[in-house]
Amino acid sequence: MGKEIISLDDIKKLVDTFYDKVRKDSLLAPIFNKVIQDDWQKHLDKMYTFWQTLLLGEHTYYGSPFPPHANLPIAEEHFNxxxxxxxxxxxxxxxxxxxxxxxxxxxxIAEVFQHKINT
Ligand code: HEM
Known part of the structure; x- marks a missing residue:
């Protein structure tokens, strides 16, 4: 059981907790680390804006989500x-x-990314 997602602090908790799991995951961690290296906080800051924009309607993300994924070695098992x-x-x-x-x-979004990677 948890709380509602209503504030930027909630978004930060979501993003931080999720990427903590990613960084401990033997399948995903090497893929992220190869690109992100020592810049994790920069990635987390960007992901706060991404989810803040999608979930809270506070428009702070202005990027293009897909391009950084286009050439990653990722397939269905990674998305799953x-x-x-x-x-x-x-x-x-x-x-x-x-x-x-x-x-x-x-x-x-995972579906769209996979579709684009496979075309
Ligand atoms: C950026 C990995 C799935 C959203 C990135 C970056 C990596 C990465 C390495 C680049 C970070 C950087 O350049 O510093 C992956 C992997 C995935 C995955 C391995 C699945 C196996 C997803 C999904 C979403 C997502 C499903 C959305 C729900 C984003 C966004 C960015 C990003 C918004 C930032 C794009 C920008 O530069 O503006 N991801 N990702 N990713 N990812 Fe993913």
């Missing part, structure tokens, strides 16, 4: 693991409408 970790982060910490929306949006 990414979604597993994201869903468990949500379920362990949050509840309510925005929590459900976060899972829904992550799933849709």
């Amino acid at each position: 693991r990414w979604l597993d970790l994201f869903f468990s982060t949500i379920d362990e910490n949050f509840e309510g409408e925005k929590a459900a929306e976060a899972k829904w949006r992550a799933s849709r």
Whole structure:
């Protein structure tokens, strides 16, 4: 059981907890670390703005989400693991409408990314 996602602090908790899991995951960590190296805080800061924009409607992200993924060595198993970790982060910490929306949006974006990678 958790709380509703209503503030930027909630978004930061979501993002920090999720990427903590990613960084401990033997399948995903090497892929992230190769690109991000010592710049994790920069990546986290960007991801705060991404989810703040999607979930809170506070427009702070102005990037293009897909291009950095185009040439990563990722396929279905990586997306499935990414979604597993994201869903468990949500379920362990949050509840309510925005929590459900976060899972829904992550799933849709993962689908679009996979489709683009495979074309
Ligand atoms: C950026 C990895 C799935 C959203 C990145 C970066 C990496 C990465 C390495 C670049 C960080 C940098 O350049 O500093 C992955 C892997 C995934 C995955 C390995 C799955 C196996 C997703 C999904 C979403 C997402 C499903 C959305 C729900 C983003 C966003 C950025 C990003 C918004 C920043 C783009 C920008 O530079 O503006 N990801 N990602 N990623 N990722 Fe992912």
